[in-house]
Each structure stands twice: as structure tokens, then as C-alpha cells.
Amino acid sequence: MVNQSALDNIFARRSIRRYTDQPVSEAEIKTLLEAAMAAPSASDRRPWHFIVVRQRATLDALAQSHPYAKMLFEAPLCIVPCADPAISEAWWVQDCSAATENILLAATALGLGSVWIGVYPRAERMNAVREVLGIPESIVPLCLIPIGHPAERKQPRTRYDASRIHREQW
Amino acid sequence: MVNQSALDNIFARRSIRRYTDQPVSEAEIKTLLEAAMAAPSASDRRPWHFIVVRQRATLDALAQSHPYAKMLFEAPLCIVPCADPAISEAWWVQDCSAATENILLAATALGLGSVWIGVYPRAERMNAVREVLGIPESIVPLCLIPIGHPAERKQPRTRYDASRIHREQW
Numbered sequence: 001m002v003n004q005s006a007l008d009n010i011f012a013r014r015s016i017r018r019y020t021d022q023p024v025s026e027a028e029i030k031t032l033l034e035a036a037m038a039a040p041s042a043s044d045r046r047p048w049h050f051i052v053v054r055q056r057a058t059l060d061a062l063a064q065s066h067p068y069a070k071m072l073f074e075a076p077l078c079i080v081p082c083a084d085p086a087i088s089e090a091w092w093v094q095d096c097s098a099a100t101e102n103i104l105l106a107a108t109a110l111g112l113g114s115v116w117i118g119v120y121p122r123a124e125r126m127n128a129v130r131e132v133l134g135i136p137e138s139i140v141p142l143c144l145i146p147i148g149h150p151a152e153r154k155q156p157r158t159r160y161d162a163s164r165i166h167r168e169q170w
Numbered sequence: 171m172v173n174q175s176a177l178d179n180i181f182a183r184r185s186i187r188r189y190t191d192q193p194v195s196e197a198e199i200k201t202l203l204e205a206a207m208a209a210p211s212a213s214d215r216r217p218w219h220f221i222v223v224r225q226r227a228t229l230d231a232l233a234q235s236h237p238y239a240k241m242l243f244e245a246p247l248c249i250v251p252c253a254d255p256a257i258s259e260a261w262w263v264q265d266c267s268a269a270t271e272n273i274l275l276a277a278t279a280l281g282l283g284s285v286w287i288g289v290y291p292r293a294e295r296m297n298a299v300r301e302v303l304g305i306p307e308s309i310v311p312l313c314l315i316p317i318g319h320p321a322e323r324k325q326p327r328t329r330y331d332a333s334r335i336h337r338e339q340w
Contacts, residue, residue, distance in 0.1 A: 097267030
């Protein structure tokens with residue numbers, strides 16, 4: 001049995017940067033975090049942490065800390081996936097990226113809009129986010145995920161490009 | 171409207187390492203690649219390529235090239251997500267990891283089993299995979315994804331851990 005709704009959700013996920021003022025519920029936040037931590041990780045080490053930001057002053061400070069995060073002035077929620085590289089030195093970027101993608105897909109499934117705002121590996125962005133959120137030097141903020149009820153609509157799509165497919169050999 | 175089937179699919183995705191001998195169809199492969207290329211990428215640069223391997227001799231050679239890829243002796247399909255770091259030097263690991271997670275989730279939705287086998291950043295694994303598949307030095311094979319009809323069952327789950335959640339501040 002094909003789960004067509006799950007496939008549809010992958011194509012429905014788009015980068016949403018405008019939100020209504022409706023808050024995201026605690027139950028929805030819990031689902032997003034459960035989805036994050038359902039991601040695979042190398043040797044099941046789970047090198048991740050998640051900071052949940054809902055306070056307006058902190059969201060505004062994050063918006064000011066990053067060159068491409070102005071939508072946080074409007075978003076009611078930001079989840080900040082972080083890594084502890086000491087747990088999995090070789091694989092933490094990949095593991096935390098899979099967890100981030102799961103958050104975006106779970107947000108879409110909940111009818112929420114979200115967007116992946118890159119932080120690591122830009123030192124100036126990492127340091128600014130660390131400063132706002134009190135993150136220790138040993139921990140890496142991977143990205144920011146502003147989340148809210150969407151105030152813009154985008155059509156489902158893939159970016160399928162046959163020129164990027166190779167058969168049997170490069 | 172909550173897309174509960176899409177949420178369920180995130181929790182149903184498990185690492186499946188045993189497969190029947192039933193082949194994966196071309197239509198299914200197309201869906202997996204469409205899902206991969208529906209992933210977000212920094213500045214929409216899409217620094218990815220995908221090698222689709224179905225020939226038994228090549229699958230066996232990949233199985234022999236990697237210390238943890240013995241399931242490829244049994245799998246009818248391997249997708250190898252690769253990156254061209256020249257397209258997006260800072261972000262290619264994250265972008266290709268999101269595409270990889272989309273492939274795993276699309277496989278689950280299609281009733282297929284799959285598993286993420288790490289290659290990058292281990293030089294000996296990258297070189298061995300490059301040799302088998304004729305991948306140039308400028309291109310990085312991120313991981314191997316063996317895929318097939320599952321010959322083992324695992325229950326849905328999250329690895330939710332409240333100790334990894336921080337509120338407002340680290």
C-alpha cells in the first residue's frame with residue numbers, strides 16, 4: 001500500500017516566510033520535536049539538541065542577529081537545531097540535517113509554514129546565535145527554523161532534473 | 171487539516187537492511203528521485219547528483235567496497251547521493267542530507283525499506299565508492315542508500331528525549 005499522502009507532503013513542503021499571528025500550540029511543538037528525533041543518526045548516537053523559542057523579545061533578537069532572518073519578527077516560533085559534535089564528530093551535520101528536514105516536513109503535515117535558515121558553518125552567524133541563546137562554545141547551532149501558520153501559499157513541486165541522474169556509473 | 175498519514179510515515183521510517191528479491195520499479199525510482207529533488211537547498215543551488223545502481227555486479231562491488239554495506243549483496247537497488255561542492259561550498263552537506271532523508275521517507279511511503287550508510291567524510295570509503303562508480307575527484311559521494319522490498323519489519327517509533335529540549339535559552 002502506497003502512502004500517497006506522505007508523498008504529497010514531501011512535495012507540498014515549501015519555504016514559507018510569512019505567518020499569521022496565530023500561535024503554534026504546545027501539542028504541535030511536541031509533534032515537531034518527536035518528528036525531529038525520529039530521524040536516523042549514525043550509530044544511533046543522536047548528536048542533537050533543540051532550542052524552542054517563543055518569547056517575542058528573543059525572536060526579535062534572533063531576527064536581528066542574522067542577515068536573512070527578518071521573518072522572525074513575525075513568526076510565533078523558532079526551533080533551533082543544535083549539535084554536540086563531541087557525540088559524533090564525523091556525522092553530526094548529516095544527522096542534524098535529517099532531523100531538520102523532518103521538522104520541516106512535520107510542520108507541513110500540521111498545516112504550518114517553515115523555512116530552513118542556514119547558520120553553520122558561518123562563524124559570524126554561529127556566534128551571534130550563541131550570544132542570543134546562551135549556547136556554549138562546544139555546541140553548534142546548525143540553523144534557525146521559523147515556524148507559524150502560513151500567510152502565503154505556494155504550490156507543491158519537485159525540482160526534478162534528469163541531468164542530475166546517473167545510471168550505474170557516474 | 172492535519173496530514174496524519176505524513177506524520178505517521180516519519181515515525182514508520184526505520185533502517186531496513188533485509189530485502190526480498192522483488193525488484194524496485196522504474197516508476198518507484200522516479201518517485202524517489204523526485205522526492206530527493208524536492209528537498210530545500212541553500213539559495214536554491216541544488217548541489218546534488220544521484221547515481222542509480224541496479225546491476226548485480228555493481229551492487230556486489232559496492233557491498234565489497236564499504237565496511238558496513240553487506241546488505242547490498244541482497245538489495246536490488248542502491249541510490250548514491252553525491253555532491254558537487256563547487257556549486258555550494260558551505261551548504262552541500264546539509265542540502266544533500268535533506269535530499270537523502272526525503273529519499274528514505276519516500277521509500278517508506280512506497281512500502282520499500284532503506285537505510286542510510288555513511289560514506290563522507292571517511293576518505294577510504296569515498297575513494298572506494300569513487301573507484302567502483304567512476305566518480306571524479308571533484309565530486310563527493312555522501313552516502314549509500316540500499317533500497318528494496320522489506321524482508322524485516324520494525325515498529326514505528328520516535329527517539330524523543332526531553333533532556334535534549336531547551337526552552338527559550340540553552
